[in-house]
Amino acid sequence: MQTSNTDKKVPADQRPKLKRSIIDCDIHHATGMNAIKPYLPRAYQELVKQYGPALPGGMHFNGGVGGRMADAYPEGGGSAGSDLELMKKQHLDRYNVEYGILTGEGYAMHATPNYDYAAAICRAINEYTIEHWLSRESRLRGSVFISKQEPKLASQEIDRVGGRPDMVQVIVSSGASLPYGNRFYDPIYEACVRHNLPFTIHVGLEGEGINSPHTGAGYVTHYIEQRCARPAVMAAHLASFIFDGVFERFPALKVVLQEAGVLWLAPFLWKLDQEWKGLRVQTPWVRKKPSEYFREHIRVTTQPFEETPNREIFDHLLESIYAKETLMFCSDYPHWDYDSPSQALPKLDHELWDSIYYQNAAKLYGLPQRQTEEMK
């Protein structure tokens, strides 16, 4: 063994040759996805072309075209959701969106063990959002990205930009290594309350990096399983918030559950209340029925919404989750399973429609009443 590899100082093709032949037992030839793609079965070739390699660091294939609507890619190139003018044309103008909350994409920094790096990425996202989006379009509002794996750094970022009137919430991925009711996260909620910002949990990054496996039964195999496991991850966070007493420690805190579905909450709330009746002696700080905390502190966005077998069940379950106070419309633009505002939900009576499509969000985010004319 050499103490220093002097060959390295010489360009590779000028290094001295060996006279006697040798055997080398570890030579890395390139076997990346680009090299091997033609050798994969055709079905996987197509999937990889659409969604990338789907290996750790984005482990599952996605839906649509690259996870986005096929027609949301700008004609001049660039990724879906990168062009403000196209966003206006396809969504903000067309559907009369008075205010739109930007939630970004690619939450991989929420799964890295390097919390300083995560914090740097979050800060960069926040700066970019302010400069390239919020300053150019008055209908848009921003979400403060934070390194939730290091709550002190996270709270500093909330203090840094959370006071801006165009920043209306704090956002994290649902993928986590600890449920969000754990006291570990308290510095984040102190900062949220300080700036009157809801804490929003958006699905994503389950089972990646330092986050826990997708389910309580371990890692799942397929993207469809990951999607079907998302209500459960959100449910775990919700139970954690309630039973670890976060809303007793932070009575002003509001929490938004985003993109994990909606109607599963009804039987889940029944279960929370039922278990609480039998076991509340073990969590005496939980002073109210879990469903009361839910009603007061939790808001839920609509997309993706479960299809029910009939309208009656839909109405019953909407009532069970106090939808008139808790439900807020969202489209998920420009993702492949985007809900158009005119087709996301069945026909609702005017008051409920107005609550879900405007008032609940206006109240939560402190947004003004409608100023635009009604479209013909």
Added chain:
Amino acid sequence: MQTSNTDKKVPADQRPKLKRSIIDCDIHHATGMNAIKPYLPRAYQELVKQYGPALPGGMHFNGGVGGRMADAYPEGGGSAGSDLELMKKQHLDRYNVEYGILTGEGYAMHATPNYDYAAAICRAINEYTIEHWLSRESRLRGSVFISKQEPKLASQEIDRVGGRPDMVQVIVSSGASLPYGNRFYDPIYEACVRHNLPFTIHVGLEGEGINSPHTGAGYVTHYIEQRCARPAVMAAHLASFIFDGVFERFPALKVVLQEAGVLWLAPFLWKLDQEWKGLRVQTPWVRKKPSEYFREHIRVTTQPFEETPNREIFDHLLESIYAKETLMFCSDYPHWDYDSPSQALPKLDHELWDSIYYQNAAKLYGLPQRQTEEMK
């Protein structure tokens, strides 16, 4: 450092004394629960007295008295569920139980990395069950315990005792390191089909030993959270069975979901069907709607049953999960949250009652029709 510690060969109080005084930097005084209990806050003293230390190896406090009904402990001593005569008096005779399926308790062997040891314990449970219970009471049937962490050993145990007419299912904990649809487990399903035995997943051991954390968001803090997370673990197994194609590989296999609740299944099935519509190109072996696989292959036991806000929702959701074909009564005797057969469910029409309280189980387990007289 000595090469051998010769002092160890001499009894401790006869070892030679040291002349010069020393400092020892690692002396383990006893700090087990028995020693420190008086120093704990009173509330924890009470919990530990009721449920044991609630540290890894049984991490959470439980409910009732030691997790059991207070009056299920035999007068002469012994644990709840240890005395056949008391079980007859309190449950089998009182509630006219024609057949009762024994499911044992304490599934810790399902969470140890030592699969040979796990297999030995399972075999011991099976032998004990046959000798002490099944041979003494003709109304009882047994469940084959298996070391699911080593599917080959597990399948050998199924082959060893699964052919007995008094063994009617294979049983495992829901706590797992891999969802049960993973091909890793195929040798178990081959053996189940060979002996025409349902594969039953009973809640328990989530987050313990080698099993995954309780939720997709990591470990939970309180027992009540563990209980509220159980539907999700079962949901993960169910999605895995369907989307990994187990029922295509084993068309005769039936699976029983036990003690994870019931009504959450309705919105979950809607979600499975909905996602399948959008993503089935990625799992082409899933030829039917997920809810159709559910209806054909899955059976669900009743306890603990979610309380609904009104009867209408209850009826709707029962229909959504095809309860008439899929739901089977169970009591969970003698656990603290036991459901008495006369109070487990609201009043049902005769046919539905008969399906849930008798026929669905009789069909699944191959049990004869009623032979007892109706009680007055």
